[in-house]
Amino acid sequence: MDMDYARFALTGPSRPQRDGSRESPSSVAYQKLLDDCILKNSSRILAFKTAPEAPASKLPQFDEPIRPQKKQQRRIPKEPERVLVIHGLLDDNVLNLLDWGSNNVLAIGLEDAVYLWDAANESTKVLQPVEDRGPITCVRWSPDCAVLAVAFGNSDLALIDPATGHFVDGMEDENQAPVLSLAWRSNSILTVGRFDGTIVDYDFRKDDMFICFYNGHRRGVCSLKWSVLSGRYLASGGQDKLVHIWDACMPVSRHHPRQRQWLHRISSHTSVVKAVDRCPTRSNLLASGGGCNDHCVKFWNTINGACLNSIDAGSEVCALLRDKNKSELLTSHGPPNNQLTLWNYPSMTRVAEVFDHSSRVLSLAGSPLGGVVASAAADETVRFWNIFETPKIIKPELPFAQFNVIR
Template sequence: MDFDFAHYMLTERGKGKENQSVVRSQSKEAYLKLLAETFNMNRSRILAFKNKPPTPVKLIPDEFYSSVHQSKPSKPLRRIPQTPERTLDAPDIIDDFCLNLMDWGSSNVLALALQNTVYLWDASNGSASELVTVDDENGPVTSVSWAADGQYIAIGLKSSDVQLWDSTANRLLRTLRGGHQSRVGSLDWKNHILTTGGMDGQIINNDVRVHSHIVATFRGHRQEVCGLKWSTSGQQLASGGNDNLLYIWDRSMASMHSRSQWLHRLEDHTAAVKALAWCPFQRNLLASGGGGSDGCIKFWNTHTSACLNSVDTGSQVCALLWNKNERELLSSHGFMQNQMTLWMYPSMVKIAELTGHTSRVLFMAQSPDGRTVATAAGDETLKFWNAFGTPEVKKAAPKAEHPGPFPHLRRIR
C-alpha cells in the first residue's frame, strides 16, 4: 500500500475542498443578497406599508349595525274600548239580512237608509241632513253605495230602479231602469261601472256615463243576491246569495248573453252569504260569512278557488271588515250575542268582543281613515266604535283628483 499517496489524499485534497466551499459560500451569499434586494424580501417590511394606509370606505353606516343589533321595541298592546264612542237613533231601519242600507264615503259622510228616506251624517262636524225621500210606489230604499269620489251615491229601490244622486248639489242625476225585475238589495262601484244585484238573482254592470247603461250581465244565482264586492284590482267580483252560493266572477268573462260565465262557484256555505270582504294586504284573498245555520267565516284563494280556512263563530255572520292598518278582521253577528268580534289574522285568535246592540248587527261601515266602525242593527240604533285604533301618522301623499263616474255630465246620452 502507498502510504504517501494516501496521506496526500487525506490532507492536501481536503484543503482544496475547504477553499472551494468558501468560494462557493461567498458567491451564494452574494446571490441571495441580490435576490432579497430584487424582491424586497427584507423581513422587517413584512405586513408594513410605505405610507399610512387609506381610511376604508364604509359602504354601510354604523347606525345600521346598531339598529340591527339593538332589540326591536315591542309594539304596545292596543286598548280597544268596549263601549261605543257615540250612539244615534235609527228609527224604522229595516231588519232584513239581504239588504245593504249603510255606506261610508271617502268624503267622510255616512249614508243610512231608513224606510223611504236616505240620510247623510257628516262625520267631520256631526251634522245630519236628508238627501231624498222616495214615494211609496218606489220605496222603500233597499241599498246605498258611494262612488269612489265620495260625491255621487247610488240608491237601490224596492221597485227595481236605481237612482244616482249628486250629494253635494242634492240633485238626482239619472234613474237606471230595465235591468232588474224586483228589488235591488246590493250595489258596488268599479270606476264608472255600477254593479247591481237583485232579488231576481241577476247581477248587472251599468255604465253610468251612457244612455244604454247595461253593459254586462252575470247569471248564476237562483235566489236574491245579498252581497257584492269588487276586488281592489277591479279584476274580480264576489257575489253571495240567499241560495247559499258564493260566486267569483272575472270582468273579462262578462257578457250580456252568457248564462254561465263565473270563474268559481263555491258551495261550502250552508246558509245565505251576505258578508264579503277582500283583503287589503294580500292579493286574491277573500273572506266570506254565512248566515244563521252556517255561522262560519271562510277564507278563499280566489285564483285557485281553494278554501284556506274556516272558522265556526257560532252565530249568524252579517258583515265583515278588514282593518286597513293591521292584520285584523272584524265580524258582526246576530243571535244570540249580537256582538262584533275582532280577530287576528291568520291565526284567527279573538282579540276582543264588542257588545251593546240588542238585535243582530246587520250593517257595518268603516271610516275613510280606517279608525272608526259604524254599526247599525235591528234594535234601531247606530253606533260608532273605535275598533281599529288610531293609525300611525304617515306622510300624506299628494291626493290625486278623482274624476268620479260623471267627469262630464254631457257624456250621459
C-alpha cells in the first residue's frame, strides 16, 4: 500500500550479508523494526474490499434443477365480514331486490321500503315509497346513480332521488303486468321486463316514453343484462326456461311486432333462468344458470349463439357474478347447502365454497371498488364477503416521466 517502499523494494539492489551465511543481530533488529513500522506485519501489497466468490461446492450443479419459489395463494375467508339482518326480504327467486351502485351505496328492496347502506361511512337510510302499491319487486341504480328505479307489485314504476327520497319521475299503468327485472341502457333509457314476458325500452326524457318492444318470451322476464362495452346487445332470461339475445339496432313498434326479432333463442336450460351475467372484458361472452331442475352453468358465444361450455353445479343456480379484475365467476345456490361457489374461468375448477346462509341465496352484488360481494338470502340477511381479489391501485404516471430532460 506504500508506493515509495514498493518502488524501493522492486528496484533497489539487495545488500549482501557480511559473513555470507548469517545476518548480524543489528541487521535482524533493523529488519524487524522496518516490518513493524512500514509493512505492519503484512505481506500483502494489494487489499481486496469485496467478499470472495462462493466455493464451487455451493454453486448449483447442472443436474440439479433450480426450483422457483411458489406463489403465495390468496386466502379466501370462510365467514362473512359483516351481516345485515333485513326483515321483509321476499323469498322469490324471480325478483331482483339487490343492487350496488357506482356511488358505493347498496340498495335492498324490502316488502314495503328500500333500504340503503352506504359502504363508505357505513350509514343507513330507509326510503318509504307510497303505500298501497304492493311489495317492491325490483331495484336498479342508474349508471350515474342520480336516480334509483323501483318497481312495485301493482305494475307501477318510480324513479327516486336517493338524496331527498322524492319521486323524480315514474309510470303508472294498471293494465300492465308487474315488473320483474330492470336494466339501464343509458342514464335516461330504462329496459323493463314484465311478468307477462314483454320487454320494453322507455325514455323518460320524452312525453311518449315508449321506444321499442322485444317480443319473444312467453312467461315472466326475470333477468336483463346489456352488453358492457357496446351497449347494443341485450340478454334476457325468463320463467319459460329461455335465454334471448337481442339487437338494439332492430327497433320494433308495439303495434306492429315482428314474428321473429331475436338474434338467438337459447332453449338448453330445463328450468327458470334468472342467473344471467356478461363478461366485463369480452362482450361476446354470456353466462347463464338454471334453476332447481337444471343445476347447470352454461357459457354462450353471443355472436353465433354457440354453447362454449356447460358445468353441473350440483344445485339450483340463483345468481351469477363475474369478477371485473380477474377471470373468476361466483355463483349462489339453493338447497341443500345454500352455498356460494367461486370458479376459475375458463377451466371451471372450484376455487372455494362458503357455507353460512341458512336459506337459498337469491341475489349477488359486487362492490364498485372490487373485492367485496354482498349476498342476499331468504333467511332475511345480507352478508358481505371479501371473496374477489382486490385490484392493485396503480399510481398515475407523471406527465413526461419518460423524458430525463425537457428543453
